[in-house]
Amino acid sequence: MKKWLFLAVLLIITGVIFAGGQKEPAEGPREVIITVRAKGSPTEHWKADAFDEAVKVVNAELKSEGDNRTVVVEKMFDDPDWSDFVRSYIMAADAGEAPDIILGGHEHIAIYATAGYIMPLADSVSEIKAMAPEFADVFDNLWSSCMLRGKVWGIPQDIEARPFYFNKAKLEELGWSDAEIAALPDKIKNGQYTLDDMIATAKEAISKGVVEPGYGYWHRPKRGPDFYQYYFSYGGQFYDAASDKLVVVKDALEKWYAFQRKIVDEGITPKNFIGTDWRIWHDAVSHGKALFWNGGSWQWGEWAGVYLKDLGGQDYLFENVGYALQPAGVRGQSGGTLSHPTVYMVTSEKASGNKDTDLAVRLLAKVSTKELNTKHAVESTHIGILKSQAAYGPYKDDKFLSDVIYMLDYNYFMPNHTLFSTWEDAIWEGMQAAELGERSPADSVAKTVKLLKAELGDDLLIK
Incomplete structure (x- = not known):
């Protein structure tokens, strides 16, 4: 009996040793x-x-x-x-x-x-x-x-960047020297040429017949983040990282909404411009009908390859079009650009x-x-x-x-926040109403802030 017990234990120990010491087969190619x-x-x-x-x-x-x-x-x-x-x-x-x-x-x-x-x-x-x-x-x-x-x-x-584009040929026709035209990007970068200066130049161009009424300045024709650049130009802010809250700066918002209405009232942007077909927009800005416009860096290639292919593409653009940062709304403040x-x-x-x-x-x-x-x-x-x-x-x-x-x-950049689309919806509705003249800029701000309070609650910081 002891002999059989000894053999059983030996077999168990041997099995354990071999089982424990056996190397797992290497995983094959996968x-x-x-x-x-x-x-x-x-x-x-x-x-x-x-x-x-x-x-x-x-x-x-x-x-x-x-x-x-x-x-x-x-x-x-x-x-x-x-x-x-x-x-x-x-x-x-x-x-x-x-x-x-x-x-x-x-x-x-x-x-x-x-x-x-x-x-x-x-x-x-x-x-x-x-x-x-x-x-x-x-x-x-x-x-x-x-x-x-x-x-x-x-x-x-x-x-990408969202440059402020300008028609060099039209500025020359307006009386600007080559040196003045070449210096414009740096003046914008350094806050020496602002949105108010742009409006004044566009009005002058219209009054002197350099461009047609309504063609002094064209923003994008459809909803998009490009518009937030004007909000930033007046000191706006999207987000407060310390509190993880979205932000609305009321003073900057009203100045932005007032700018959107002013460009229409001053006759440099057409009435009811929002909603214009993109093809009409591209054709007008690329063919020199507008003095100033705001667009995307990626659109340069589209203008060259689609709209201006028969006129020389990029060669035509370099000869006739300049580009700079988005002008600030406050003199002395650097220009900027929203990137996505x-x-x-x-x-x-x-x-x-x-x-x-x-x-x-x-x-x-x-x-x-x-x-x-x-x-x-x-x-x-x-x-x-x-x-x-x-x-x-x-x-x-x-x-x-x-x-x-x-x-x-x-x-x-726009903020990485789960409720930013709610912020965007309210901000856009208020801006559109101000530009179209459905509400005054001040009334649009009041309604927008009220809506943001209701929909964002504690996730909103009002400045």
């Missing part, structure tokens, strides 16, 4: 599919196509590191309305089937992160910059657009079903190179996101992009 969803116009295809180049680099690195994973990228690139684009992502995320990498406006971070659809990439800007040399090359001020609650949630993909970075975000494992989120992050580093981002910037007329691009030949050779890259030193 293919990891990373899905990417981006949106944009045909000239913005590098938002998705850059991943075809980046995946080659990532796979070569994985092989050299002895990592048995191989990445395969699957892309979807189209151009639906932003509302439809966001809605489709939310539905997929709720089902646990969202793409691993999603492109969006930086303001989408607040919505996606709060819902748990995306994952934080780093606990600080210093941490994200240390993760890859490509991330360290990103312009420092762009990281603020990717932040929420102290963490980094996105990687900048592109950025698009950013890549990494979907959480819960929302995508993919455990290999580290590979998605590695891909984002490899699409953020000066070579790939410059291809996108030059083809779509967007400003580069990297410090190294300013001296990079293919970017430097693009005169327009090189000229406007300084504007990133004077830009600001």
Whole structure:
């Protein structure tokens, strides 16, 4: 009996030893599919196509590191309305089937992160910059657009400016010298030429027959963030980081609304201008009918390639059109521009079903190179996101992009706040009513603030 008991114990011990000492079989080669969803116009295809180049680099690195994973990228690139684009992502995320990498406006971070659809990439800007040399090359001020609650949630993909454009030929006809025209951007940058000066110049041009009535100044014809630049020009503010509250500055808001009405009353902007068809707008500003206008840096390429192709494209534009920061509303205050970075975000494992989120992050580093981002910037007329691009030949050779890259030193962003769309709706309604003459600027401000109080409550800070 003791003999059998001894043998049984020996077998158990032997089994344990061999079981514990047996090496787990190495995991074999594994293919990891990373899905990417981006949106944009045909000239913005590098938002998705850059991943075809980046995946080659990532796979070569994985092989050299002895990592048995191989990445395969699957892309979807189209151009639906932003509302439809966001809605489709939310539905997929709720089902646990969202793409691993999603492109969006930086303001989408607040919505996606709060819902748990995306994952934080780093606990600080210093941490994200240390993760890859490509991330360290990103312009420092762009990281603020990717932040929420102290963490980094996105990687900048592109950025633009919203310049103040002016017709050089019309200013010359008005009597400006070449030196005066060339000095205008610096005067605006230094706060020596303001919105009031612009109105005065536009009125003079109309009175002297240089431009037709109503063609002194054209803002964008449809709703959009460009209008917030006037609010900022008068000292406006979106957000208070210390309290995490949205902000409305009543004095700046009234001055902005008054400006919108004044440009109509003074005859430099047409009555009932809001709602004008974009094609009419593009044709008028690109063909020299307006003296001043506000547009996007990305529209320069559209004017050259679509509206002015038969007149020489960019050569015609450089000869006839100048560009500067948005003028301040207060003399001595620097001009500025609102920028709206698009950013890549990494979907959480819960929302995508993919455990290999580290590979998605590695891909984002490899699409953020000066070579790939410059291809996108030059083809779509967007400003580069990297410090190294300013001296990079293919970017430097693009005169327009090189000229406007300084504007990133004077830009600001909309806030990453879940209720910002509510703020926008109320602000837009009040501005539109003021410009159309449905309410006085003061009455529009009173109604807007009342509405914001009701809808935002404790999330609003009134100054």
